[in-house]
Amino acid sequence: MAEESKRLPPHRRNLVWITFQWILQGFFGLWLQYQSRHKERLPARGGGVLISNHQSFLDPLLIGLPLKRPISFMARDSLFRIPLLGALMRHTYVIPISRRSASSTSFRAAIENIENGNMVCIFPEGTRTDDGAVQRFKPGFLALLKRTDTGIYPIGIAGAFRALPRGAYFLHPRAVRVVYGEPIPAETVKEYCERGAEKELLALTHERVIECQRQAENWLDPESQK
Known part of the structure; x- marks a missing residue:
């Protein structure tokens, strides 16, 4: 049980993440001119699955930066072996997954997080983009949705x-x-899953993320809308 509880974030951020978040808000604000929009669309409480496009190793930080609740990200287990980064990931509730084989432990950890009222973020593309375009989604996250009663929260990064x-x-x-x-x-x-329309749900989620990414890109370059 002690090991299980380590994977479950509290409903509030811990001191490690609050401190790191404060530092990054200043640094990213200056170096990356970082801005976000519509964070109020995420619930203040309750479980959920965040689905985002994948542009860089920065993505988990960029998503969690403006939020006042902890998010559990799923990341490949090899990253935990990197000095400093691995320690930070353990203190910010990252769920390790193996790229060689499906991990039932990681899957259970994600379900437990959601059932305990926490948010889990997944990057269904599986790898980072080369050109900024949203790639095809892998359907693995649908199994998580079928096992939990939760909504999908699309996110776009540009x-x-x-x-x-x-x-x-x-x-x-x-x-x-x-x-x-x-x-x-x-x-x-739930309605999509009950009628066996997982492919349609996958397509809908993909479309929503593409739209978010398009909005973010247009925000960066308003001239592209003219």
Whole structure:
């Protein structure tokens, strides 16, 4: 039970994350001109599944930065072996997953988080984008939705792939925007799952994330809308 409880974040941020969040808000605000929009669309309480596009290793930080509740992210287990980063991830409730095989332990941890009223964030593309476009979604997260009574909260990130592209070792001073989209209610998710329309739900979620990413990109470059 002690090991299980370590994977379950409280409903409030701990001191480690609050301190780190405060530092990053200043640094990202200056270096990345970071801004976010519509964070109020996430509930103050209760479980949920956040679905986001994946642009860089910064994404979990960018998503959690303006929020006043902890989020459990699912990240590959190899990252936990990196000095400092691994320690930070353990203190910010990251759920390790293996890229070699499906981890029932990680799956159970995600379910427990949601059932205990916490939010879990997943990047269904599975890997970072090369050009900023939202890639095809892998359907694995649908199994999590079928096992929980929760809504989907789409998120779009723009600019992060320019700030920290694949293979980069340094953070470039590029503007980043994050848009939290209109949620897909738990009742809608349940209706799709009950009639066996998982492919339609996958397509709907993909469309919502693409729309959030498009809004974030247009926010970065208003001239592109003309």
